[in-house]
Amino acid sequence: MEPFVRVSGVVAPLDRVNVDTDQIIPAQFLKRIERTGFGQFLFYTWRLNADGSPNPDFILNKPGYENTSILVAGRNFGAGSSREHAPWALLDYGIRAIIAPSFADIFHKNCFENGIAPIILPEAQVREIMEKAQAQPGYRLTVDLEHCRITEPDHEGLNIPFVMHDDPETHEFRRHALLNGQDEIDLVLAQEDRIGAFEASRGPYGGVLSVGRNR
Amino acid sequence: MPPKTLFEKLWDSHLVHQEAGQPSLLYVDLHLVHEVTSPQAFDGLRMAGRKVRRTDLTIAVADHNTPTWAMSLPITDPIAKAQLDALSRNCEEFGVTLYDRFSPNQGIVHIIGPEQGYTQPGKVIVCGDSHTSTHGAFGALAIGIGTTQVELVLATQCLVQARFKSMEVRVDGRLPRGVTAKDLILGVIGQIGIGGATGHAIEYTGLAVRELSMEGRMTVCNMSIEAGARAGMVAPDDTTFDYMRGRPNVPQGDDFDAAVEEWRTLPTDPGAEYDTVVRIDGAALEPFVTWGTNPGMVVPVTGRVPDPASFEDPGDREAAERALIYMDLEPDTPIEEVQIDRVFLGSCTNSRIEDLRAASEVVKGRKVADRVYAMVVPGSNAIKRQAEDEGLDGIFKDAGFDWREAGCSMCLGMNPDVLQPGERCASTSNRNFEGRQGKGGRTHLVSPQMAAAAAIAGHFVDVREW
Ligand code: SF4
Numbered sequence: 001m002e003p004f005v006r007v008s009g010v011v012a013p014l015d016r017v018n019v020d021t022d023q024i025i026p027a028q029f030l031k032r033i034e035r036t037g038f039g040q041f042l043f044y045t046w047r048l049n050a051d052g053s054p055n056p057d058f059i060l061n062k063p064g065y066e067n068t069s070i071l072v073a074g075r076n077f078g079a080g081s082s083r084e085h086a087p088w089a090l091l092d093y094g095i096r097a098i099i100a101p102s103f104a105d106i107f108h109k110n111c112f113e114n115g116i117a118p119i120i121l122p123e124a125q126v127r128e129i130m131e132k133a134q135a136q137p138g139y140r141l142t143v144d145l146e147h148c149r150i151t152e153p154d155h156e157g158l159n160i161p162f163v164m165h166d167d168p169e170t171h172e173f174r175r176h177a178l179l180n181g182q183d184e185i186d187l188v189l190a191q192e193d194r195i196g197a198f199e200a201s202r203g204p205y206g207g208v209l210s211v212g213r214n215r
Numbered sequence: 216m217p218p219k220t221l222f223e224k225l226w227d228s229h230l231v232h233q234e235a236g237q238p239s240l241l242y243v244d245l246h247l248v249h250e251v252t253s254p255q256a257f258d259g260l261r262m263a264g265r266k267v268r269r270t271d272l273t274i275a276v277a278d279h280n281t282p283t284w285a286m287s288l289p290i291t292d293p294i295a296k297a298q299l300d301a302l303s304r305n306c307e308e309f310g311v312t313l314y315d316r317f318s319p320n321q322g323i324v325h326i327i328g329p330e331q332g333y334t335q336p337g338k339v340i341v342c343g344d345s346h347t348s349t350h351g352a353f354g355a356l357a358i359g360i361g362t363t364q365v366e367l368v369l370a371t372q373c374l375v376q377a378r379f380k381s382m383e384v385r386v387d388g389r390l391p392r393g394v395t396a397k398d399l400i401l402g403v404i405g406q407i408g409i410g411g412a413t414g415h416a417i418e419y420t421g422l423a424v425r426e427l428s429m430e431g432r433m434t435v436c437n438m439s440i441e442a443g444a445r446a447g448m449v450a451p452d453d454t455t456f457d458y459m460r461g462r463p464n465v466p467q468g469d470d471f472d473a474a475v476e477e478w479r480t481l482p483t484d485p486g487a488e489y490d491t492v493v494r495i496d497g498a499a500l501e502p503f504v505t506w507g508t509n510p511g512m513v514v515p516v517t518g519r520v521p522d523p524a525s526f527e528d529p530g531d532r533e534a535a536e537r538a539l540i541y542m543d544l545e546p547d548t549p550i551e552e553v554q555i556d557r558v559f560l561g562s563c564t565n566s567r568i569e570d571l572r573a574a575s576e577v578v579k580g581r582k583v584a585d586r587v588y589a590m591v592v593p594g595s596n597a598i599k600r601q602a603e604d605e606g607l608d609g610i611f612k613d614a615g616f617d618w619r620e621a622g623c624s625m626c627l628g629m630n631p632d633v634l635q636p637g638e639r640c641a642s643t644s645n646r647n648f649e650g651r652q653g654k655g656g657r658t659h660l661v662s663p664q665m666a667a668a669a670a671i672a673g674h675f676v677d678v679r680e681w
Contacts, residue, residue: 016530022646022651031251031292031295033297105444188240191231
């Protein structure tokens with residue numbers, strides 16, 4: 001996974017609440033068996049007209065938002081399915097950070113696995129960023145994960161702290177993993193002794209008791 | 216010992232390791248795999264030269280892409296076929312048991328887990344699918360995960376997860392006649408909203424939940440994710456054990472009784488506390504119909520399409536305006552006047568035998584309205600066989616329904632069953648997002664009985680007066 005230390009880029013305002021994973025990437029595009037190449041399907045039905053031409057009214061197609069790398073959106077972003085194709089599509093399109101008042105849980109976790117920073121800010125601050133990004137196409141922000149601050153490029157205007165999880169410890173754990181581009185699987189494989197001991201400690205039936213009895 | 220909730224018991228008993236300030240390392244008892252969210256995970260294993268750690272705890276199912284036409288007919292979509300073939304190859308290579316399209320017990324992953332006895336109380340169950348919450352109906356902690364986590368579980372049989380908060384959704388009172396488990400959960404989502412349980416594992420309690428069959432409990436837990444929860448569960452009781460007894464893959468004979476004794480220790484202890492408590496009056500619930508583009512946009516069948524101006528929150532107002540345009544509905548239209556083109560009876564929410572029985576009662580001796588195309592997609596081959604043994608297929612076919620093979624089908628339109636742009640569907644599935652059942656399609660979520668009645672009438676009707 002590519003480390004996330006600092007990302008500066010154009011902010012696109014997606015002023016909608018409950019943006020669901022079926023909008024981020026519709027089901028008909030989940031049939032590929034690779035991890036890459038999903039960017040072309042991002043927000044497919046919103047971004048493209050029925051004939052495949054760009055919909056000029058959709059924010060990512062408007063002048064000034066061509067090279068968006070930061071999305072700002074309404075609450076509960078990523079509602080719906082567990083499809084990791086959603087962050088894959090965002091990443092492939094060039095999005096590295098999403099700012100919203102809240103995220104749906106599975107999507108939120110999937111962001112961390114793919115080097116996307118899901119940034120949680122209070123509604124009022126999200127609104128402020130949304131309005132600036134709407135008023136000034138090409139509006140840029142820097143997301144600094146080392147110091148957990150969002151700043152305007154000149155460090156003059158907006159300069160606010162952020163978290164990526166309501167629980168401070170989880171935030172810190174995820175921040176560390178993102179900064180180092182660390183994959184979870186390596187961390188867990190290093191715990192082999194504990195996993196083996198746990199398996200050996202369990203009784204015969206399912207549940208509070210044990211594994212097994214599946215076959 | 217301090218009193219614990221069901222959720223706490225499940226979590227604590229699966230802790231492989233807990234480092235201060237870090238997410239928990241949880242052991243997984245059952246890993247369900249399907250074709251859409253697994254190919255990249257198997258690729259990852261292959262690239263790193265890793266194996267599946269516990270093939271005996273891993274079960275794969277082909278369900279999302281599979282056509283629901285006759286099995287003798289080929290799959291016509293080459294990309295879907297490639298994905299299904301990839302699953303077969305991966306299962307073969309890694310030694311994972313696969314229920315493929317031709318398996319006598321194939322079906323939707325969340326249907327066959329319980330049906331084949333893999334789903335059991337006290338387990339931690341994961342699947343690369345958000346509706347994994349279904350399995351919580353048995354008193355299991357069942358969590359939907361992404362593909363990277365699928366790879367992690369394949370390789371290590373463990374999950375890295377920060378502890379959820381716990382929520383009790385207590386539904387007191389008795390559900391009135393004609394009000395189903397589907398209406399119960401739609402009522403809950405309507406009340407708390409689609410983000411209302413974010414960060415939580417829900418436990419459903421109260422008389423209305425206790426009185427539900429296992430099928431009904433699965434319907435309720437299934438849609439926990441539509442309330443934003445990571446998991447939904449119901450404490451196991453005699454209803455649970457009666458459903459399980461004698462199924463394949465559950466302990467048999469004395470072993471079963473011993474297991475039941477253990478499972479009886481799972482329910483929440485008196486005095487244990489939840490982080491959040493929600494109360495619902497079950498006796499006041501009605502048959503519900505969604506009018507918009509998320510499952511929280513719901514009104515009783517006797518209600519009207521709301522006016523966006525009635526929403527206080529600007530985000531909700533804007534969402535309602537967009538939804539009405541997409542759904543092509545006018546504010547204040549009585550729900551019973553909304554005409555439909557299609558009916559879909561299926562999905563992991565409502566395609567179990569009890570759902571089909573209830574719907575068949577409604578259609579028996581009647582005919583599907585001329586304007587409507589209606590289909591039944593049983594959740595599994597076993598359900599299909601049972602329904603055929605009971606003669607339900609004949610009832611549906613006589614009424615003009617199409618009777619299909621098992622699979623996800625028009626729940627998400629990855630196979631050839633899709634809505635055409637502009638078509639309006641009464642659906643027993645769980646999501647009414649824009650384009651969910653096909654680009655431009657309009658979905659109204661309802662119970663099986665309500666869907667069946669709408670098929671006959673051509674518009675929504677109050678099934679309590681049927
Ligand atoms: S029936 Fe629908 S919700 Fe259930 S697993 Fe299949 S696609 Fe997902």
